[in-house]
Amino acid sequence: MLTAEEWGIVALSLKVGGLAVLATLPLAFVVAWTLARYRFPGRMLVDALVHLPLVLPPVVTGWLLLIAFGPLGPVGGWLERWFGLALMFRWTGAALAAAIMALPLMVRAMRLSIEGIDRRLEGAARTLGAGRWHAFRTISLPLALPGILAALVLGFARSIGEFGATITFVSNIPGETRTLPLAIYSALQVPDGEATVTRLALLSVALSLGALLASEWLVRRSHVGRRAHDD
Secondary structure (H helix, E strand, O other): OOOHHHHHHHHHHHHHHHHHHHHHHHHHHHHHHHHHHOOOOOHHHHHHHHHHHHHOOHHHHHHHHHHHHOOOOHHHHHHHHHHOOOOOOOHHHHHHHHHHHHHHHHHHHHHHHHHOOOHHHHHHHHHOOOOHHHHHHHHHHHHHHHHHHHHHHHHHHHHHOOOHHHHHHHOOOOOOOOOHHHHHHHHHOOOOOHHHHHHHHHHHHHHHHHHHHHHHHHHHHHHHHHHHHHO
């Protein structure tokens, strides 16, 4: 059984992961739609920049966040001066780091779903008098929805597993930024922390496995739904 402190770590991890994916969702969808539907100069560069966190060392990502969103950074200084919002050493900063690391996975899942939509259906709707927004809302969005949900699940799993960028940007503060990976790391540093590591690691495996299974189920459901629609 988890202790009260460990339950607090779990709750913080869920809060950080939830905020990360919800805040990232609109941006991820716009980027995915743009990359899937449009050809423009610099498209490959945009695609590379979006996926950069997948190949960049997470510590480097955290360092870049520190430069940009720290108190003296161009974005962090502006947020603190005008809104009194500080991200460093705060759980909101941990959510920002998690969102940056989850963005590539979310964009990729949504993009694959959008690219799989039969655009002839949208064209048929337009010829029947549907406007662009109506066709998007009634045809494109429902067909892309399983991919969007899969992206949310994958992004959430990536968010609660984020370590390197988080510890670099917001440190490892109990009750504020110490999520599951950071708690496991901290427990590894003490002589009698094996039991804590085991409990938290098993919980992390269960959450990650559940997210992967849910994502796979959503993708399969999307394929089945499209085949049925085509038939």
